[in-house]
Every structure is written in C-alpha cells, then in structure tokens.
Amino acid sequence: MATSQDSLQDTAGAVGKGQSAFRDPVLWGFLVALVLFFWTPELIIYMEWADFWIIFLTEAFIWSLFAVAFNLLMGYGGLISFGQAAYLGIGGYTAGLLLKYLVWMNFYVALVAAPIGGALAALVIGYFCIRRTHIYFAILTLAFGHIVYLIAFKWYDFTGGDNGLIGIPVPEWIKDPTFVSYYKFVLVICMVSIYLLWRIVNSPFGKTLTAIRENEVRADFVGINVQRHKLYAFMIAGAFSALAGALIMINERSVYPDLAHWTQSTQVLLMSLLGGVYTFFGPVVGAFLLLTMDADITQNYPEIWQLFLGGTLVLILFALPGGIVGFIQERDENAADDMATRMAKLMAQFSRKSWYFFGGAVSFTVFFSILQTPDSWWISEDWDFELLSLITWGILPRTILQLVVGAAILWWLLRGIQSFQAMHRWLLLAFTVLSLALHIYLETPLSGLLLVFLWAVYSFYCLFEPDTRQAFSGGIEVVKDAAQEAAE
C-alpha cells in the first residue's frame, strides 16, 4: 500500500506542476465520461432495456459521490468515520425541511443549502472529534451520528419522526416518468463534485492531508496545523456527503431517519473498501459493484443477503486488502511514471490472453444480465429464459444471435484461460461454470458476485503466492524485476 501513495502523490505532482487545468488528462477523462454517461439513457431507451437501469445509474452516481467524499476522510486523511451517514441525513433533512416548510423556497437554493448545512454540522461535530484518533475517532463519530439519527427519529413535530418527511415538493421536471431528466441532473452534479474532490485531494491541501495520515507527529513537527487540516477535510467530506443526501432526498421526494442510520455508514465503508481505500476512484468502483450485488443477489435471496455480504467482506479483507482499484494500482509498483506509462505498464502486466479472460468474464456477466432482464429485446414475453428452450423453440434469429454471442464469449474465456497455469485454469473454469449453472438453474443474475469472485481468486494467488505470478506469462516477470531493482 505504501507504494500506491507514492504513485498518488506523483500523479498529484504531474497535475500540480503549474499546468493549466486543460492539460490535465483526468479532466478530459471526466469530460468524456460525462458525455458518454449523459447519453446513456437514450441508449437504454433505444435498446428497450428496463427504465430501472436509469434509476440504478442515478443511485450509483449519488452513492459514488458519497463514497468519494467519505474516502477523502478515510483514504486520504486516515480518519475512519463510522457516522458519515449523519451528513447524508443532514443534507436530506436540510433541503427537505426547507422545501417542505418554506413555500417560497427555491429548489436550487435548498439544494445549495444542503452542503452548507452539512459543512456546518461537520464543523461542530468535527470540532469535538478530530482531536481523537483511530478507534476513538470512529466511536465518537458513531456516537454523534447516532445522535443525529435520534433527533431525526424523535422530533415528530419538526422532522416527522420515524415517518420522515413525505411528499416534499420538487419541480415537475424531476417527476419525469422515465427518470431521465433527474438522472442527467444528478450526473452533472456528481461528476462536477467528484472532479472538485479530485482537485482537492491533488492540491497542496490534499497532499498535506496524506502527510498527516502517514505520520501525524512528523507533520506537526514540520509546522503543519494538523487539527485544522483535519477539520477542513471533515467539513469538505461533510458538505459533499450532505449534497449526496439531498440528491437522495430529491430522488425519493421524501427523507427518513434511516438515511442517517449507522448501517448506512458501514455501507459506504464497504464501498470504499471494495473499491480501494487508498485510491481516488476506488470508491466509485466499489459503489457500482456493491449496488450491482445488491440489485442482483440480495434481492434474489433476501433471506441470506447478509450472508453474501458478510462473506464478500471477509473475502475482500483477506484476498484484496487494498480493494479492487487499489489492487490494480499496487501492481504498478514503479511510482515515477506519468499516467500513460502507468497504464501501459498495467496492461503489460497481463498477457494478452489473460485479457481475453477478463474481457470474457465481464462480457459474460453483462450478456447474461441482459438476457435476464424481463421484457428486453432479447427475450420474447412468454419465456423466462430463452436459452432454456434452445432445442424446442427452433432456430429464430434471436436465438442464433444469442448462440453466436454466447459462443464468442465462451471462446474468449477459454482462450484466456489458456494463459494460466493448469491449476488456475481449472479453478477459474470451475468458477465460471458454477456461476453459469447457478445462473441457469436459479435464474439469478449473479454478475456482481461472479466478478468479485474472479478478481478475488486471481488476486489471492498473486498476492499470497508470489511464485504463482508466473502463472501469467509474458510481461509480468520483466516488470516485477524492474520494480524490484528500483526498490533496491
């Protein structure tokens, strides 16, 4: 993990070297992503996929913002807040109460008020908390978070108690039945906010924060005002979390005390952890992954979703301590490169064949998830699962296409599997076939779980058995040696 910080700081350096913002490749990345995602709903509607995916993306972006804001504290500041959901609640209630009780209140003013409220609350709570470290900080934030929750839960006349505030007036355009307009609204806000946070962590302030995390005493010694920096970080995280809370409130047109409950805080912790704590974009990946898992698994096995969640968490903690993105960054041990070189090295770490495999795995899950979507173009209405009736249904264009795409994916997978050593081949094959079988017999899109499993198994071998890194033929040996030389 130590190396990933270096590389982070290095990227930060590249950005901060007096270059204009427009030469920042990350900004371009943001803009491209923004454009792509901006038109995604049109694609979804054109393809006649379920509107649900628009709702899903809306939520995923809000949670991404929340997770990134939270990770500013955890990953960059080393402050593990167990009560971050309190700001979600504060944001939701600030905007909600303003809109509900002040008739003349402008929607956008209320939206802006939310992060301000969050920052103020963070100022007060942070004033008491930031002096504490480690577990004490965690517990103190938990306690304050719970107080916020209890206030929302108990104060019937003001917050509506456990019923929350219902039917909060929002502009009509948000109530768009296809959910597209609100999605775009959220997308722009979240993208801009996340980019702002990116600038913040790569500013001198962000670097100071990392320095404090690394060694508080030393930072103090060089004359950094540790407490003040921490407090600022706490307020920034609080403000953006509150913004996310307001967006959730608008999405639901209501706000409930549950928004501030501490289990929500563990949720966001899990996202950061899943994606990678010491990376900037890790939490975004984590948010998308967790929400996918939530949509697929927890809803199909409501009785045992906790088991899945707990099992996944254990798996991550043991196999992927740096999270998924963190893991990828960690592979890239040579810090003195710019973004492009780092990407190139990352690519070089896998042979082409193993890319086949991972590409195949991703396509596989996407493909089958689409197959599983009811009433999608791929499936006629009478059939739950087209592939099941392959033989009896006869050869229709749809079925042929399914077969072709399915076979192509399988070919990819098998081709990719060749790049692994015998033992790993069987392992990965077993996982794939098992998931496929589960897919078909349980009619469950296990996409999220499958992905996590694949990554976990793969990384488990890489991390804990360095020798088996040779399982990946090609470039990896060279890169490893180079990294080792640099270290010595």
Next chain:
Amino acid sequence: MILEVNDIYTSYGLSQILFGISINVDEGECVALLGRNGVGKTTTLRSIMGLTAPTKGSVVYKGNDITGRASFRVAKMGVGFVPEERRIFSDLSVRENLETGRKPAANGANGGKEWTIDRVHEIFPILEGLSDRKGGYLSGGEQQMLTVGRTLMGNPDLLLLDEPSEGLAPLVVRDLSNQIARLKEEGMTILLCEQNAKFATGLSDRAYILEKGQVRFGGTIDELQENEEIRDQYLGL
C-alpha cells in the same frame, strides 16, 4: 558456543535493516554490540529473539536452529530479553511485574540456583522497598532494574540487554554497571547492545561494531582499545 548468528538479513516491511550480520557468543561471556543509533543493534536482538524474523541466515542457540521461531519458544529455551524502552507493565505492581517473568529454567535448575524474588532483591536491593508500587510510578533507573529482574525471573541462560544505560543518570548507570558485572560473575552469559561504549567496554570481554546493518569490527575489548581508527570512525570516542 551458546549463540551463533550466521549471516542474517532482516527487514521491517519494505525497509531492510540488517545486511548479513554474523556474531557469536560463548558460554559465560559478555559480548557487546556497539554502534550509533539506527545501525541495527536492536534489530539484531529482535532477530535473535524471534520478534522480527530474519529473511535470510540462521540463528543457532545451544545447537538448535531457532531462526524465526515464536519469541515465547525462544524465551522458553532460555533466552532472556531486556528490551530497549524498558517496557515494564505500568499498571502492575513491582512484585506482579516480577511474577509475570517467572518461568522454570530451560533445562532443570539453573545451576542449582533458581531465580526468586528474593534473589532479584539481592541484586537490586532498591526494588525490595517498592514491591507494591505500580510499575508506572518508578523512576527510570528503577524501571531498568525491574526489567532486568523480570527477565531474570525466567531463569535465562543467555541475557540479551538492549541499551540498559539509555537515558539514565550517571550515578544510576554506575549502579547498574556494578549489578550487571555481578550477574556476569555469577556466570550469566550476556549479549549487550550499547551506544554508550564506555559503559559497555567496561563490562564486556569482546565487542562487535555495527554500521549500516553490517558488522564492521569484531574482536576483544583490548583489540578495540588499540584500534583507534575503528573507534574514531564508528564510536566517535
């Protein structure tokens, strides 16, 4: 030969500290490990004790390879470790601190003389009057004596002493020196880490000098005294 350290390499996480240290200690001897701060003296002791396992090389104690064994096993074989920052249990009384160190000798009685609280008091009389005081309320010198006494309660055959004189007043250092000398007289084998070369050379038979994780000098105290170049370069005397 009671202890042989053969070419060990040790690192903490990513930072390598020792680069091939080899030392040996004979029965009944007092050997000093000298060197400036941060050259790897403490790490050497920790490597022997199994607190930080070496990545390469071996540690042989009484003919058994103990490289990377859990520290409690090493301790049970008769190696006593007196750590650098004293590390007494501050919430326990002096008597309780001594009691936590108690364990039977590795191979039967320790030359017929089992260490008891009374015997510890004989060597460190000052501890007797402090029996019920909490460890945290002792002065630095008293704490140092308590740490040594606590380790002695485990009936060690080999005593690893890490910077015993650090941060103590000169008078206390003199006392401590006498007490360690007395231990040596009683036949205790001692491996002593020190920055304070004067203190160490007064007690030891032989000495090693460490620099950047490697042994730069090994020989008797007399040889060291004669070799001014070495003394200037590494000890700054």
Next chain:
Amino acid sequence: MVDFFTNVFFVQLVNGLFIAAGIYLVASGLSLVFGVLGILNFAHGSFYMYGAFFVFTYVGFTAGDFWPALFIAPMVVVILGVVMEVVFLRPIYKADPLYQLLLTYAMVLIFGDLVKILYGAENLSVARPEGFEGTVTIAGSLFPSYQIFVLLPAGFLTVLGLYLFLNRTNVGRTVRAATQDREMIGALGVNVRLLYTGVFAIGAFLGGLGGAVLAPMGALYPGMDFDVIIEVFLVVVLGGLGSMAGTALGALIYGELKSFGILWVPELESVFIYVLMAVVLVARPQGLLGKKVEGGH
C-alpha cells in the same frame, strides 16, 4: 417524601441495578477482549444472541431443565468464538484496526443469517425456571425473583469473578500484562497466540452467558444481536475501553440513568444516554476509567 424514597426511589434504584447487571454481563466480555486483543468485536452481540438461542434449544431438549443450560449454552458459544478467532482473527491481528473492526462486522452479518437458517424467523421464548416466576418483597417493594436471585447475583459474580481472575491468578496477571504490551509478554515466554484464543474464549463465554441469563426475560428473535451491540458499545466506551472496572461503572451509570430517566423524562430517555456518552468522550476520550493511551494500541 418518605414514601417517595422508600417506594419510587428505592425501586427505580434496584431496577437500574437489574438493567446494569444485564448489560454488564454482555459488555464485560467485549471489554476484556478489547483490552487484551485490541479488537472491538462487533460480533459480540452475536455471541449474546447465540447464548440465548442455545438455551432455548437445551431447554427444549430436556423439557424444561434450565440450570445446566446456563453453563452449557455459553460453552457452545465458546466453540463458535474459538473457531472465529482461530480461522478469521488470527491472520489479521497485524492489520489495521479498521480491518479488524470490519471483519467482526462481517461476522455479525454471517452469524445473523446463520441463526435464521438454524432457528427460522419466529419469535421464541424461554420460560423462567421453576420457582423463579414470582416476586419477592424487599423493604416493602415487590421485585421479580428471577432478577433478584439470578440476574443480580450473576452480574455481581461476574464482576467478582473477573476481578479475582485478573488480580489474583497467574493467568489473570499475564492477561493484564498483555493488555499493556503483548510483544513483551511473548518475549517473557508466554504463548501469546494461545493467550489470545483463551481470552477470546472467555469473552465469548461471557457474551453467551449474558444471552443465557437474559433469555428467560425476553423474546428471542434474529436481530437481537443488533439491538444489544450498540448499547454494549455505549457502556464499554463510557466506562473506558478495556477497563473492566470502567465497564462495570459504565453499566451502572447506564442502568440508573435509564431507570430514572424513564421516571422523569420518558420521551428523551434514549437520547440523553447518547448525549452523555458524547460529552464524556469529548471530555475524556478514553472513557471514565480508561487509561490515557490514545489510539487504542
């Protein structure tokens, strides 16, 4: 006024003791484990839950034989605890405390669903043992005999037992030493791994015992672990993490505050216990009787 003291005050005082004894039984194990292992064990609530459910199973099997269950159920919980410690916690002791915390949280989720698989989702209940269904009169006031003769003594004996164990036995002394410096205690020849497993087992036993003793007083349902763990955290943090005396004090304050809070401000009783905790933590982050070490370990 006299009436107020003999009736109301005295009765609420004793009731506060009941609450305190109950929460202490559960909290003591958590506190002990944190003190020695440095792990804030979220799954401690699960031990409590399993203790209660195992009592239900035992009483069901033996058709009403309650007393042996008080020992047997916690012992089964100990097996769970030891498995958890050896398989999951051991490899992760050196990791960041956050990871340990999250690991125990993952265990809560897993334990929580397992209990549903084992016992189904139904309200269950354990009958109070024969002869302890009624009331006893003390100083003119009525009290439930189960609480007086089982709960209070169990709480008191746990306090006493832990005190004696920690202060009067060799193992206890070693445990106390280990709370301060585990590496050192290893260098003195103590098998720290074994000690950890042992302490975790004791912690699990206490958690299970808490569940077992409290089982006849309430309903058993999946989710009771979540209900208890927050309160237990509160008590342990209030008293001082890792301090056994602090936990007892925390439990006492919690119990009495709650008892009198209900009397005077019933609407806000559950809020101001949190406010108190926040105030204490702000003023004394290590808790009332905690040691001044910042940062856990």
Next chain:
Amino acid sequence: MRRRTFSKILVPAIALALMATPAMAAKKKPVKIGLLYALSGLAAVYTKGTVIGHQIAAEEINAAGGVLGGRKIKFVTRDNKLKPGIAVKEFRRLVTRDKVDFVMGVISSGIALAVSQVAKEMKVLFVDTIAQTAALTGEQGHNYVIRTNTNSTVIGRTAALAASRQDWKKYYFIGPDYEWGHRVNADFWDFLRVKKQGVEKLGDLWPKLGERDYSAHITAMLNAKPDAVFSSLWGGDLIAFIKQASAYGFFDKIQYISTGGGDLDILKPLGKEMPDGVMATYLYAFDTSPVKQAENKKFIAEFKKRAGYIPKSGDIIGYVSTYMLAEAMNKAGSADSDAIVKAMRGSKFATILGDIEVRKIDGQATFAYHAGFTYTHPKYPFKRLKDVTRAEGLEVLRTDAEVEKARMEYKKKGS
C-alpha cells in the same frame, strides 16, 4: 489448431444445450404482482408467513384456471430490509424492471406511507396488507392505495369499545416509540373518551423498539396505580414486557390491554407465561374468528404443511388479499391499476374472515376486529381468548366525514 478451436466452441455449446430443459408451458402472459416485504431482519418473523399465504392463494387460483380468462398469477418478491428508502427503490424497480402490474406489501407504517407516495406518483396500485397506520388511507390517502387489512383506528377503537364496557377509569399508556405506537394509543384514547365519561390519563411511556429491560417502565406504571394500561407494544417487545411485568405481579394489580396480544405470534411463544385475564385484541384466531369454516380449515392445513405452524393474522391476510385482488381483476377485466381500483372501491367481497367491503372513500377494507380476555384452554399449550367483543369494521372505522375532515386538516398543516 483450427479444429481445436472449433471443438472449444462446440463443447460448451453442447453443454449449454444439454442444460436447457424443454419446458414448454404457459402461452398467456401472466399477471405479475410485486410482493414488497421486509424479508430479512426483525420483521421477517411476520412477513414470511404472509408470503406463503399469498403463494397458497395464487396456486389455488392458478390451478383453477387463473384470472382474466386463463392468465396465471406470478409473484415477484422483493425485500425492503425494513427501510423506507429501500422500499421506495424496490417499488420503482418492481414497476420499471420486473414490470409488475401492481404491488402488494408492506410491513411497518413508515414504509407504507413512503411507498404509497411513490405509487401515487407512478400511478401504480399499491395494496397494503400488513402496515396499519390509519393515515395511509386516511389523511394521506389517494386513488392508488388500497388496504386489505384492518387499520390502527379499528384496533384502537375496538379495544376502546371493549374497555368502555368495563369500569376502568385511570389509564396509563405504553407503546413503541414510532408512528404505530403513537397512532394506536391516540385512536384508543379518543374513542374511549367518546364512549365513556370520566376516564383519566395518568401518563405515557415510549420505550424504543427492541428494548430489553422494562423493569423501570413497569415500576413507573405500578407506582402510578392506574386501573388499566393500554399497550401497543408488539412482537418481541410485547413478549419481553409480559414476561418481565408478570414477575412484578403487574397483572394482578393492573388490567392490561394489549393490541395484537391475542395473536399467535405472542400467545404461542409465551405459552403458560401469558397471564390470564389480559385484554388482548386480534384479527384472526385460527379456529374461532373466521366465518367460512370449511375454507378456513383447508387453508390452515395447507399452511401448516408448508410453514410448519398454524397461520397467524398476517398469514391469512396474504391469502385473503390475493383472492380479493383476483376477484377484482376478473371484475375489472384487466390487470391495469386504474381498472382494478375502480373495480375494487365500493365493492363487496366474501372472504374467509367475513363479508367485507372496500370503502369507496379511502380504499379501506372493513374487516371485523376482536378483543377478548385470555384464559387457560384445556386443550392448547397456550392461552386462548374468551368473552370476545367483535367489532364490525364499519362500526369502528372512521366515518367518511371523519376521513374528509382529517384530510382537510392534514392539507392545511402540510402547506
């Protein structure tokens, strides 16, 4: 090489084909109904059986030829984890992804209110089966919400009706600290004061959900020396309270009125520990309250086979409401929300629990409700109820005028 590659495509393709089962069936598009319950955590105790109730009914209906001329009923079950936010999300998902025709559920008042608001916005029918706050169909009622259960007013007022026949004057209140508790207690008290002169309220207590130790609450009430205590505690909380209170001799001194305490989820686990003479209310007692005994016996047998226990109130509601909806769909000739609403409101239904009506004004079903006193039954290992007051729904529901008035007041307050 080419041959090897080819075989690599062929093998999995064959494998896939072999896994495919020639399941040819259903030609007509099924009617999809979303079931939105809290299936994990605390509330699973109640909802699991309800879902089974739904399923039994659906299977019976499907076996008899389905609805709307041969369409089968198909459920899509989702978990709301007892959180309003998640319930809202899942409701939207049921409609937009699973394409259900309408949604049935939920447990917990707060969740019902949250979901109902989304239903209104999406113009999709929401049939509330378990949550019982009167506000759902009353103050916050709208066209797309229908309840196939009693509501808090019915419960509170039935208890008040029964209590007004006794000579208790001084009352104390205890209830869980959230919408449900506050609501029922208020409904009880308002109605009791109308029915009986000179009653007096001594105080109220609001323990939190999941409270473990009630000693302090119990003694606080004992000290106040009321004639009766009205309690809206439920589930595990109620069990804990009764066990602890009886140890104080509470029930010898004070009359206890418990909402829902006459249901099996309380009576069964408590067994002999439930004191005699407690006034407890219930919707359905498996062998006494239903009107159509033959159908009821059949249902009980089937339910016991699947779930392993005798059905509780919530379980039969799942069963009854599925039948009601099937009937309404047939009547409407469509599974469209608007059509069902139109067909349902103002219609009468003959259910196991009696002939009822779904009121036009608020979409509230008029099930009868009961309050009785516990006694030791010679045959059962748990307590049963006697001296039962049966209140027909229309007797104790808010009248149309009252509903209108409440709605007006709510509107005024809201803006």
